[in-house]
Amino acid sequence: MTSRDFFNATESASQRCGFDTTQGGDAVSRDPTVLIHFYAAKNLGDDLFLLTLIDRYPNIRFLLRADDRSLLPGATRNNLEIMGPGVDDKESDIDVDCLCQIGGSIFIEPNGPGVLGFYRTVRMIARRKHLYSSAPHAFVLGANWGPCRHRFFYTAFKNLFRRVIDDICFRDTASYELFKDLPNVRYAPDILFSLRLPVVEKRRSALFSVVDLSRKDKFGEISRWADTYFTWMTNAAEWLHQRGYAIVLSSFCEREGDEDAVNLLASRLSKRGVSCEKHLYRGDVEKALYTISECEVVVATRFHAMVLGIVSCARVLPVPYSMKTVNVLNDIGFSMDNVVDVSVVSSDDMSFCARVEASCPLSVDSLKTSAEGHFRILDRFLIGR
Secondary structure (H helix, E strand, C coil): CCHHHHCCCCCCHHHHHCCCCCCCCCCCCCCCEEEEECCCCCCHHHHHHHHHHHHHCCCCEEEEECCCHHHCCCCCCCCEEEECCCCCCCCCCCCCCEEEEECCCCECCCCCCHHHHHHHHHHHHHHHHHHHCCCCCEEEEEECECCCCCHHHHHHHHHHHHHHCCEEEECCHHHHHHHCCCCCEEECCCHHHHCCCCCCCCEEEEEEECCCCCCHHHHHHHHHHHHHHHHHHHHHHHHHHHCCCEEEEEECCCCCCHHHHHHHHHHHHHHCCCCCEEEECCCCHHHHHHHHHCEEEEEECCHHHHHHHHHCCCEEEECCCCHHHHHHHHHCCCCHHHCCCCCCCCCCCCHHHHHHHHCCCCCCHHHHHHHHHHHHHHHHHHHCC
């Protein structure tokens, strides 16, 4: 089986919908209806994606399928309608003007040995083809590519991008470079670089965004260094505490094990006599943004802890678990000397903490404007601007 088998009955995006993304196309003549596809799991980064999208277009009607309304931070927005789950991801029974998929790591090749892995990959490609074809127009915003292990996965999605998506905007140049020959593929910095955070007075505190790196199903090969990661994070928190920083341990997503990591780190710190605060994100976006905004230092394992820390003018020390973070840091000119690689770092190497304490916050004024570029084509389609 080849990727060609999935696309024989599918026209190109321009043939299918007559929308010229290179010129911006024409806005619909009435208020359109938009079907949203995003990761609904009370994950802070994805929840902020959703709110940024629906708040940007207050007069547009948005539809979203969800099993559990409590997982949606925008459920009270007047322009968002929550529907029950579809059957086998079928959306074709919904009358909408376009689909908007907004998310970060939405093009990860499924894991699995041999035939199982191939089956999961084929199923994912088929479902995405169905999803992107379920509306007359399809837009993908805020994504990065991979991890991808096989050429088949790349080729199949490249055909999908070419044939059934009007516009796709990646958040890192490494992803963009893989598809830059397609006229409907663009790049802009991560959407949340454009976020307006609350203006609060900084306090001498350090926020540690932590994950349960021992989960191999989530973090893959880097889970081999989970012990080093937790030991280094414990040592770093103690080091900053000794220098007068209040320590805040932050979970961005309970479902993915962040709270387990917070509790483990808190227990280790308690045994050393180090007090800490816990911030557990469970849907209160305002509280989460306030907590990040008041911190002087952000030690960021989560991708969006890094982004929000930079936006809040904190001094940021990334501890990435994925190349998606490294790629964006390279794009924005962040010093890689201030990035912790858990696969090689010594667990007692506190030089990173010393450097971040002596550093200055990164200016993001240009990033704020550039990040809104994700919406350039969707703006033209929805409101003609």
